[in-house]
Amino acid sequence: MKFYVRTYGCQMNVADSNEMGRHLKANGLVETQDPEEASVFLVNTCTVRQHAEDRAFSEIGRLRHWKTKRPGRKIVVTGCAAERTREYLEDRFPFLDLVVGAKSIEDFSQMAAQLLDRRETDEELDYAVPSADDRISAFVTIMRGCNYSCTYCIVPSVRGREIYHSMEQILGEVRDRVAEGAREITLLGQTVNSYRHGSYRFAELLEGVANVDGVDRVRFISPHPYYMSDRVIETMAEVPEICESLHLPVQSGSNKMLRQMMRNYTREQYVSLIEKMRKAMPGMTLSTDIIVGFPGETEADFRLTLSLIEEARFDWGFIFKYSPREGTPAASLECLPQELIEERHRECLELLDRVALEKRSKLVGTTPEVLVEEDNFGRTRTNHKVHITGNVAPGEQVRVRITNAQRATLQGVIENGNITFENFREEDSRARTGAG
Numbered sequence: 001m002k003f004y005v006r007t008y009g010c011q012m013n014v015a016d017s018n019e020m021g022r023h024l025k026a027n028g029l030v031e032t033q034d035p036e037e038a039s040v041f042l043v044n045t046c047t048v049r050q051h052a053e054d055r056a057f058s059e060i061g062r063l064r065h066w067k068t069k070r071p072g073r074k075i076v077v078t079g080c081a082a083e084r085t086r087e088y089l090e091d092r093f094p095f096l097d098l099v100v101g102a103k104s105i106e107d108f109s110q111m112a113a114q115l116l117d118r119r120e121t122d123e124e125l126d127y128a129v130p131s132a133d134d135r136i137s138a139f140v141t142i143m144r145g146c147n148y149s150c151t152y153c154i155v156p157s158v159r160g161r162e163i164y165h166s167m168e169q170i171l172g173e174v175r176d177r178v179a180e181g182a183r184e185i186t187l188l189g190q191t192v193n194s195y196r197h198g199s200y201r202f203a204e205l206l207e208g209v210a211n212v213d214g215v216d217r218v219r220f221i222s223p224h225p226y227y228m229s230d231r232v233i234e235t236m237a238e239v240p241e242i243c244e245s246l247h248l249p250v251q252s253g254s255n256k257m258l259r260q261m262m263r264n265y266t267r268e269q270y271v272s273l274i275e276k277m278r279k280a281m282p283g284m285t286l287s288t289d290i291i292v293g294f295p296g297e298t299e300a301d302f303r304l305t306l307s308l309i310e311e312a313r314f315d316w317g318f319i320f321k322y323s324p325r326e327g328t329p330a331a332s333l334e335c336l337p338q339e340l341i342e343e344r345h346r347e348c349l350e351l352l353d354r355v356a357l358e359k360r361s362k363l364v365g366t367t368p369e370v371l372v373e374e375d376n377f378g379r380t381r382t383n384h385k386v387h388i389t390g391n392v393a394p395g396e397q398v399r400v401r402i403t404n405a406q407r408a409t410l411q412g413v414i415e416n417g418n419i420t421f422e423n424f425r426e427e428d429s430r431a432r433t434g435a436g
C-alpha cells in the first residue's frame with residue numbers, strides 16, 4: 001500500500017510530514033511521488049498566510065474525485081489549518097477520513113494505526129525506505145509550539161506553548177537518521193534556540209548532536225534573536241560540525257514596528273548581535289525574514305528596514321507582505337493599502353536581491369566544500385545552493401570551483417575529485433585555528 005504527502009508551509013511542516021511519513025512506513029506503507037498510485041493521501045496544511053490555507057482547501061476539494069476512483073482510499077488532513085479550522089473542514093469535506101491538528105501531531109502514530117486497521121485493501125506491503133528529502137540532509141524536531149506572542153503570528157494559537165523533546169529522544173532520532181544515510185542534521189523549532197530540558201540548554205544540545213558518530217554537519221532553524229546567547233555563538237564557532245550559517249528573522253528595521261510586533265529586541269541589539277557572530281565566525285552567511293506593510297508602518301519605518309538590509313548585508317532572505325490572520329492581536333489593526341504593500345515588497349525584494357547577488361558574486365573563483373544532496377546538486381557549509389558539473393552522487397562531499405553566481409544559486413565544477421569528510425575536517429580545523 002502506498003501513501004502520498006502534499007506539504008504546505010514552513011520547514012516545521014516538512015519535518016512533520018517526514019515524521020508522519022515514518023509512522024506510515026512503520027505501518028508497512030511505502031511513499032510514492034505519484035498520487036494516482038497512492039491509497040493514502042496526506043495533506044499537511046499551513047495557516048500562517050491565507051493564501052497557503054486557500055491552496056490546501058482547494059486541493060482537499062479536488063480529492064473527492066481522487067477518493068472515489070478506487071475503493072478503500074483514505075484522505076488525511078493535518079497541520080496548522082487542521083488545528084484552526086477542524087470543524088469547518090469536517091463539515092465542508094465529509095469524505096475526510098482523519099483530521100489531525102498541529103497540536104496532536106505527536107499522537108499521529110496511534111491515530112494512523114487505527115485508521116489503517118480499518119483499511120479494506122489487500123494490496124501487498126513493501127519495505128519502507130527513507131524519503132529522498134530526508135536522507136542526506138535530515139530534519140529533527142526538538143521542540144513544538146512557541147512562548148512568544150508576536151502580534152502578527154498565528155503559530156502560538158495553533159501550535160500551543162513550547163514543549164521540548166528530551167536530549168535522549170533527540171539524540172536517538174539523530175542516530176536513526178544517520179543510520180538511514182543522513183550526513184547533515186537540521187534541528188527544528190519555532191524558536192529553536194530557546195530549547196531547554198532538565199539542565200540542558202540549546203548549546204549543550206548542539207554539542208551533543210555534533211558528537212553523534214556520522215554527523216558531519218549541524219544546522220538549526222529558526223532561532224530567535226533574544227536567545228542567541230554568547231554561549232550558543234561560542235559553541236557555533238568552536239564545534240567544527242556546526243555550520244557557519246544562520247537564518248535569523250529580523251522582521252523590521254524600525255524599533256517602533258518591532259515594538260508593535262512584540263519582537264522583544266531593538267534594531268541596535270540585532271545589529272550588535274550579528275556583529276558579534278561575524279567576529280566569532282568570519283565568513284558566516286546570514287539570512288532573514290522581513291515583513292513589509294505591517295499596520296502603522298510609515299514611509300520612515302519602511303526606509304529603516306531598507307537601511308537595515310544595507311547595514312546587515314544579508315546573504316539572502318524572505319520578504320513577506322503583511323496579511324492579517326484572524327485570531328492574532330494585529331488582525332484588529334487597520335491595514336495599509338494593498339498597492340502600497342505591493343510597492344514596498346517590490347522595493348525591498350530588489351534591494352535584498354542586489355545585496356545578495358553582490359555578496360554571492362564574490363564567491364566566483366572560490367572552492368568551497370559541497371555536500372551533494374541530489375544528483376549534481378548540493379550545499380556549502382554556508383548554505384549556498386550549488387549546481388555541480390561533474391560526476392557526483394548524493395552523500396559525497398566534493399570541493400567545487402564556483403564559476404557563476406545567480407540570483408538564488410551558484411554553479412561550479414568539481415575541483416580535485418572527491419574528498420573524504422576526514423580530510424575536510426583536518427582542513428577545516430587548520431583554517432579555524434589558523435595553523436598550516
Ligand code: SF4
Pocket residue numbers: 146147148149150153154155156190191224
Ligand atoms: S517567535 Fe513570533 S513569529 Fe516566531 S513562531 Fe513565535 S510568535 Fe510566531
